[in-house]
Amino acid sequence: MSVSNAPVAPFALRRACVEFDGEHVVDEVDLTIEPGEFVAILGENGTGKTTLMRAMLGLVPLAHGTLRLFDKPLERFHDWQRIAYVPQRLLAAGNVPVSVGEVVRSARFSPHNRFRPDREGKRRTQEALEAVALAGRQRDRFDSLSGGQQRRAMIARALVSDADTYVLDEPTAGIDAESQTQLASTLARLSERGNTILLVTHELGAVADLATRAIVLGRTDHGSVLYDGPTPLPLHLRHDIAHHDDDHHTGGLSTPLLDDPLSESP
Amino acid sequence: MNMLSYDFMQRALIAAVIVGVIAPLIGTYLVQRRLALLGDGMGHVALTGVGIAFLLDTAPIATAMVVAAIGAVIIEVIRARSRTAGDLALALIFYGGIAGGVLFASLAGGRGTAALTQYLFGSLTTVSASDLVGLALLALIVIVVLVVFGREMFALSLDVDTARVQGIRTTGMSTLLTVLAAVAVVVGMRTVGLLLVSAIMIVPVAAAQQLTRSFLSTMALAAVLGVIAATVGLTSSFYLAVPPGPTIVFAALALFPIAALIAVPIRKRRRLEHP
Numbered sequence: 001m002s003v004s005n006a007p008v009a010p011f012a013l014r015r016a017c018v019e020f021d022g023e024h025v026v027d028e029v030d031l032t033i034e035p036g037e038f039v040a041i042l043g044e045n046g047t048g049k050t051t052l053m054r055a056m057l058g059l060v061p062l063a064h065g066t067l068r069l070f071d072k073p074l075e076r077f078h079d080w081q082r083i084a085y086v087p088q089r090l091l092a093a094g095n096v097p098v099s100v101g102e103v104v105r106s107a108r109f110s111p112h113n114r115f116r117p118d119r120e121g122k123r124r125t126q127e128a129l130e131a132v133a134l135a136g137r138q139r140d141r142f143d144s145l146s147g148g149q150q151r152r153a154m155i156a157r158a159l160v161s162d163a164d165t166y167v168l169d170e171p172t173a174g175i176d177a178e179s180q181t182q183l184a185s186t187l188a189r190l191s192e193r194g195n196t197i198l199l200v201t202h203e204l205g206a207v208a209d210l211a212t213r214a215i216v217l218g219r220t221d222h223g224s225v226l227y228d229g230p231t232p233l234p235l236h237l238r239h240d241i242a243h244h245d246d247d248h249h250t251g252g253l254s255t256p257l258l259d260d261p262l263s264e265s266p
Numbered sequence: 267m268n269m270l271s272y273d274f275m276q277r278a279l280i281a282a283v284i285v286g287v288i289a290p291l292i293g294t295y296l297v298q299r300r301l302a303l304l305g306d307g308m309g310h311v312a313l314t315g316v317g318i319a320f321l322l323d324t325a326p327i328a329t330a331m332v333v334a335a336i337g338a339v340i341i342e343v344i345r346a347r348s349r350t351a352g353d354l355a356l357a358l359i360f361y362g363g364i365a366g367g368v369l370f371a372s373l374a375g376g377r378g379t380a381a382l383t384q385y386l387f388g389s390l391t392t393v394s395a396s397d398l399v400g401l402a403l404l405a406l407i408v409i410v411v412l413v414v415f416g417r418e419m420f421a422l423s424l425d426v427d428t429a430r431v432q433g434i435r436t437t438g439m440s441t442l443l444t445v446l447a448a449v450a451v452v453v454g455m456r457t458v459g460l461l462l463v464s465a466i467m468i469v470p471v472a473a474a475q476q477l478t479r480s481f482l483s484t485m486a487l488a489a490v491l492g493v494i495a496a497t498v499g500l501t502s503s504f505y506l507a508v509p510p511g512p513t514i515v516f517a518a519l520a521l522f523p524i525a526a527l528i529a530v531p532i533r534k535r536r537r538l539e540h541p
């Protein structure tokens with residue numbers, strides 16, 4: 001969690017396009033995420049939020065345009081320990097038991113410390129699990145945790161890295177109210193310490209409310225970005241997003257990005 | 267009749283214990299990545315190396331290692347290029363491997379075909395002193411590679427995307443794991459045989475994972491079970507006068523239901539801890 005003083009933008013996209021089978025999933029995106037910003041990428045399902053986020057991490061190739069990470073093109077960027085990525089779930093729910101502690105600590109494994117014993121790993125893992133209220137679960141099987149607890153363990157996983165930039169994919173999807181509150185306070189703390197936070201979400205709630213800048217995606221003639229500016233969102237955009245919120249329960253949490261309640265959802 | 271009074275049995279036992287430790291260590295990663303059948307395929311590919319050795323009249327360990335390593339790299343290149351055609355391409359390489367082995371061995375003459383069986387199902391009598399040195403060296407390489415790269419390979423086996431964002435070279439690590447599987451296959455070739463060697467990579471892991479809660483403890487227990495299976499299997503092979511491959515695999519398979527029985531009270535207790 002060391003915060004670099006160098007004022008270099010963690011992410012900069014210029015005229016970025018991502019294509020799948022010849023179709024533009026992300027089109028003409030120009031954006032710069034400044035250090036210390038708390039940004040929420042919002043949009044209806046199918047507007048390419050997750051694809052945009054994956055493109056910013058270099059996980060999806062750009063069909064056109066450029067990506068710079070900390071002012072370096074992807075090929076020449078090696079400071080990966082500055083970025084912590086929290087996916088929705090671990091891809092490989094494999095057949096071997098994996099403990100919560102092992103999942104969390106795995107974020108510390110990289111080419112940088114290949115030949116060095118990880119002396120701080122144990123302590124950092126313990127602290128990170130305490131920070132997400134999962135102290136004492138270190139030795140349990142990861143798959144014995146509930147969905148919300150697994151998500152919190154994934155946040156702990158991000159906390160043990162030495163990152164100053166956190167990228168989260170739908171961090172609140174399908175998790176209980178207690179975990180949402182817990183998550184919001186962890187992210188607020190990270191943000192207060194000057195870290196950059198970028199999250200993708202389709203629901204407005206306690207977590208998205210922390211964002212100071214919103215990027216709303218949709219389909220227009222001039223690219224994928226409908227809105228890029230400070231929160232709260234302009235009225236006409238709030239409805240677009242809120243309407244697609246009905247498949248997840250926010251556990252009774254308020255949705256302060258909106259002035260009006262969600263009662264008018266269809 | 268004490269089997270250890272024979273020099274060849276001492277060598278066979280050492281060779282079996284080496285594969286009993288090494289194969290499950292690699293197998294744990296393969297099972298986690300859902301590549302349990304990869305070892306099987308690597309065994310087929312290594313067979314071509316054995317056939318080439320017969321044809322050239324050289325030591326099979328070196329040629330099997332080279333051919334299996336080349337096969338491992340080709341497999342990874344194909345898998346990286348295409349997700350869908352990968353499965354089919356793997357099958358083609360595996361068939362090619364076994365066909366190549368039988369073809370080259372047959373070209374080497376009648377002696378070759380007979381000797382091939384020893385490599386398919388293992389043999390008690392064929393482990394030479396120089397083989398043992400080669401096996402020990404390969405085993406050492408596997409352990410050094412795991413100490414240096416094992417943590418990154420673990421992160422990769424959890425999630426490819428997060429591993430990439432951590433700066434881990436995922437294609438490189440993936441290839442390294444497949445090459446390690448090839449090494450384990452060659453280490454097991456003499457005692458367990460190429461057709462059954464992947465069993466000693468996978469079955470101890472399947473037994474161990476019923477009792478463990480972490481990746482590291484699964485690895486450790488699988489290696490212990492691998493050594494037990496190799497020792498028990500080799501001993502039975504000697505007294506029953508049958509090839510060691512099948513007895514080692516049966517010994518490993520027998521550990522599976524035993525582990526399942528032991529797991530019942532352990533699971534019950536854990537459920538009480540965290541209802």
